[in-house]
Amino acid sequence: MSPKIGVVTFPGSLDDQDALRAIRKCGGEPVSLWHGDDNVDGVDAVILPGGFSYGDYLRCGAISRFAPVMAEVIKAAEAGMPVLGICNGFQILCEAQLLPGALIRNDVRVFVCKDQDLQVESVDTTWTSEFTVGQTITLVLKNGEGGYVADEDTLQRLEGEGRVVFRYLNGNPNGSFHDIAGICNERGNVLGLMPHPEHNIDPLTGPTQDGRAFFSSVFNFLAAKV
């Protein structure tokens, strides 16, 4: 039985359809979740997709973080369910305090849209076990508020515990501290990153197919769990 991966659609989500398609293309069963849902019982993992949920009003992810479905996502994440936040999804995970730190406006003061080289720093997560440490990958990056910031203690803790999962390579596109592109929680089941794996699963539309390993990683994790 193929794993069921839920993708939450908030008002203003943009990449939910690409995430659902990527799950299907990589061999999973995509499940549409709605921001107003009051449970995530039917799925094995959840993806919070990219976009501009609630119009980025107040702060990116600040309103979505209190959407009804998020209460369930937070509960499930704390119980160990794999959760992946991509771009706006990463911002929501930080606002929800499932991940430490915050994302602020790019230091370059422009929206950045490019194929971004990344270094894989940790394969000890539910979503990255199919990579190798030190591997260079390329994923689409597209955001206006992707600057990762956190206080010095938090940064030291993330570095010390191997929770920096991806680092920008060949130039820091947005002013992120320590060139951080993605981080995970202590348990490794919650991952947030600014670049978009779901746009990189198909030779027709992506610069690489490096995004596929995110999906095969979580499928393997879920298969091993059963």
Next chain:
Amino acid sequence: MARVVVDVMPKPEILDPQGKAVTGALARLGFAGMSVRQGKRFELEFDGEVTEERLAEVRRAAETLLANTVIETFDVRVEPTPESAGAVDEAQNSQAGNNQAENNKAENNKAENSKADGSEAKSAEEAELAARAG
């Protein structure tokens, strides 16, 4: 009607790209030597009095939603409006916990200060307008 204002600012150590952009634009317009940091102001209006409980509730709201305390600081204050003057007195008195005479004195000083601030701001604005007109 009573009004409570919540000011939210990016922490000093956090980069403020919007403030930088505004700083640059001001410099280009000839407003020299101004460094800007940009924040947000929320005006919360209530029917009735601003009690200590109400202020505590506003602080909770600010901490929960209005500000992200990882990157921002916030400040909560009662903004006196003509209709709410009495209610404000009461709220601030209970907050200070001092004797009535001192409170009244403090309140009067505060009122004078805010008046002074207001007229200062106005004259600064007028001066600026005059300068630009010139």
